Amino acid sequence: MAEAVVEWRGAADGGVLLDGFHAVKHALRFGADVRIALSDDKAAVLRLAQGLAPDVVPDLDRLLREVPTQVLHELLLRVHPTGVAALAVRPAREAHLAALADSARPAPVVVLDNPRNLGNVGAVVRLAAGFGATGVVTTGDLDPWHPNVVRAGAGLHYATAVERLTVGTLPPGPLYALDPEGEDIRALTLPDNALLAFGSERHGISPELRERADHLVSLPMRPQVSSYNLATSVAMALFHWGGPAPVERP
Ligand SMILES: C[S@@+](CC[C@H](N)C(=O)[O-])C[C@H]1O[C@@H](n2cnc3c(N)ncnc32)[C@H](O)[C@@H]1O
Structure with a gap:
């Protein structure tokens, strides 16, 4: 048990906390370097995995250490209802930058221009992962790997390239900036190499990004409604782009 605590504390330094079963499951599926997982009931977590995601059982069985409930609460402060958490290594920035460039x-690459709400950014990472987007780039001071963003992203930071850049260092490609004043998205085909850029919750697209944009694009909206929520706007634009190929069902 003491060994598990030392191992956890070592991995926590600079590590990414995966809080709850679904976050751990997604991270494992998308190749995260998970160093250790903790629970106060290993058998219960493995039963849960057997029922929901048998593909991750061997990895979980190898990584999961059982500790007394009190120790789990001391290490995690807030224990997820599924009773499991893990620590993984943050991926190398260089690999992400190469994929983005x-x-x-x-x-497409989703660009969030100076987002403010950590939950919104996590929801966007989850959307980008689901649609198979190349990555999510943020500008501004928010860290897109902040623990609350990772929590809202359900472990899917490992399924797409998530990095912070500046407007001046965005990847190449045609930039479509989403703005209620733009041209109706329904008249456009969004190319696979597009950068789809969205403004901040309070101020919208920054003048700098507007300047760099090749197209201003709007989502259909009734008059008198000012705007949609940031993450729902990303969902609509990615849906309009297309997403992954349909899965053949037997
Ligand atoms: C909550 S909105 C920002 C509202 C902000 N007060 C403004 O003045 O634009 C966040 C972002 O979602 C996107 N968005 C929201 N509604 C949109 C719409 N109808 N058409 C295109 N983009 C939209 C834009 O990128 C916008 O900057």
Whole structure:
């Protein structure tokens, strides 16, 4: 048990906290370097995995250490209802930058211009992962790997390239800035190598990003409604782009 605590504290330094079963499951599925998982009831977590995601059982069985309930609460402060958490390594920035800069990108990059709400950014990471977007780039001072963003992203930071850049260092590609004043998205086809940029919750698209944009694009909205929520706007734009190929059902 003491060994598990030392291991956890070592991995916590600079590590990414995966809070709850679904976050751990997604991170494992998308190749995260998970160092350790903790629970006060290993058998219960493995039963849960067997029922919901049998593909991750072998990894979980290898990584999961059981500690007394009190120790779990001391280490985690807030224990997820599924009773499991893990620590993973934050991926190398260089690998992400290479994927983002690839001019033959097979799917758009979502750009969030100075987002303020950590939950919104996590929801966008989850959307980007689901649609198979190349990545999520934020500008501004918010860290897109902040623990609350990772929590809202359900462990899917490992399924897409999430990095912070500046407007001046955005990847190449046609930039479509989403703004209620723009051209109706329904008249457009969004190319796979597009950068889809969204403004901050309070101020919208910054003048700098507006200047760099190749197209201003609007989502259909009734008069007198000012705007949609940031994450729902990303969802609509990605849906309009297309998303992954349909899965054949037997
Ligand atoms: C909550 S909105 C920002 C509202 C802000 N008060 C403004 O003046 O734009 C956040 C972002 O979502 C996107 N968005 C929201 N509604 C939109 C719409 N109808 N058409 C295009 N983009 C929209 C834009 O990128 C916008 O900057």
